[in-house]
Amino acid sequence: MTRQEFKRALYEVLEDTGKRKLAARFLRHFLVFLIIFNIVLAVFETVPQVRLGFGEHLRFLQLGSGFIFLVEYILRLYVADLHPPLRRYGPIRARLRYAVHPDALVDLIGALPLLFVLFLPNQAVVVVIILRLLRFLKLARYSPALRSLISAVANERRALLGSTMIIMGVILLAATTMYLIEHDDQPEKFRSILHGMYWAITTVTTVGYGDVVPVSNLGKMVGSFVMLLGYGLIALPVGIIASAFAREIHSRDFVVTWSMVARVPLFEDLKATEIAEVSKLLQAQSVRKGMTIADRGDVADRMYFISDGEVEIKLPHDTVYLGEGSFFGELALINQTRRTATVSAYSDCQLLVLEAEALRQLMDRDEALAKKIMDEARERALAGKKVLGELAEEELQQAGVFAAGEDARTEPEPELFSKDEAGQDKDPAQ
Incomplete structure (x- = not known):
């Protein structure tokens, strides 16, 4: 293996891209475990x-963990110039740009405790403890939900800043009012507006420690009003974040689903709006490890997208494993013949299913869309193009498009969505 090949392999493992899925998954799980383990140790x-x-x-474990995090940071800097957005800057500038990226800064925070312990063993005890606990930020790299939450907060920063200003204004007004009312009765507890702000904060947040309370009737009335007002004020930023987070999750799921449909060869020439229409037809399906998704001999009337997990496809002479982002059964949408392979869940899976009947109804409503899909299917069938290697070739063979080892162009044009004598759509399996 050459140096460049090693660097490419290292990049694929670190960034979970390419074909080295097993090694990337092992590294990801190991680092997540190590991060959680370090946080527990620090506590x-x-x-x-x-x-x-x-x-x-504990010191030995912390030094060992710190060394692993430091090596990870150095290796990520080493392969930084292979990131698509950074390639045009060259090795040095690409690494400098990557070093100031939030993910790289978090990785640096995870490696700093080791450097402080080695070079400043006595002067930086508090800093080391804080940095060790801050390693939990590294989990954001491996948690899409956490990244979505951070993105939601960043997108709504103006609204959150506005709600914070409103809350601070209410706290200042409540503190000033209570100072004017209670200062004469409780000069020690309400010596100034700043002392009144402590009471206002505990009241608005509905904590109410009880160490500072109004004693006058007017003060109690103001305090009661501030308490009720606090419920609405605290709910304001919570509602903003909750709605933004839900919107972010929905947008991410739509983008992931849209991109999976868009890269299917059968749909790759469709417009964005047409791909979105196809995406709406997808149905979610959860499959436990070991369960059968499709049996050999079943009518192939649906297509599957793998949004999470891995499936095992047992072909007559081989076994194929497909992971997250892959798809199978593309030709089943058009040539609804019987399957020649058994598909089962190699691990717990989340699938998106596109049924042929649902796609056919969409095509009946949109003649232009139907023509595009049918033309592409006919061209792919006649050309004998592969979709997923052996699996697609098996489906082409079972559909009678071409025989193994023969030139597909000598075969007659396949009849897609075959018609019965009355001209109606007929299931080829019947």
């Missing part, structure tokens, strides 16, 4: 009994 290390009894062991 337990503050317990005196644990620190005295296992101090040397």
Whole structure:
């Protein structure tokens, strides 16, 4: 293996791209475990009994973990110039640009404790503890939901800033009012507006410690009003974040689904609006590990997209494994013959299913869309083009388009969506 090939392989494993899915998955799971393990260690290390009894062991584990995080950071910098957006900058500038990326900064935070322990063992104890706990930020790289939440907060920063200003204004007004009312009755507790702000914050947030309370009747009335107002004020940013998070999740799911449909050869020439219409027909399906998705001999009347997990396809002479983002059964939408392979869940799977009948109804409503799909299907069938290697070739053979080893162009044009004598659509399996 050459240096460039090694670098490319390292990039595919670190960034979970390419064909090295198993190694990338192992590395991802290992790093997630190591991050959580370090956070637990950092917390337990503050317990005196644990620190005295296992101090040397904990130090060894922390140094080992820090070394792994440091190596990970250096390797990610090393392959930074292979990222598509950074390739045009060259090796040095690409690495400098990557170094200031939020993900790279978080990786650096995970590696800094080791450097502080080695070079400043006594002066940076508090900093080291904080940085160790901040390693939980690295989980954002491996958690789409956490990244979506961060993105939702960033997108709604103006609305959140506005709601924060409203809350601060109410706190300041409540503190000033209570200072004017209670200062004479409780000069020690309401010595200034700043002291009144402590009461206002605990009241608006509905915490109410009870160490500072109004004693006058007017003060109690103002306090009651501020308490009720607090419920609405706190709900304001919560509602903003919740709606933005839901919108972000929906947008991400739509983009992922849209992109999966768009890269299917049968649909790749469709317009964006037409692909969106096809995406709306998809139905979610959960399959447990080991369960059969499609049996050999079943009528192939649906197509599957793998949104999560891995499936196993047992062909007559081979076994194919397909992972997240893959699809199978493209030709089943048009040539509804019987399957020649058994498909089962190699792990717990989340599938998106496109039924041939649903697609046919959409095509009946849109003649232009129907023509595009039928023309593409006819061209692909006559050309004998593969979709997923052996699987697509098996489906072409079972549909009678071409025989193995023969030139597909010598075969007659296949009859797609065959008609019965009355001219109606007929299931080829019947």
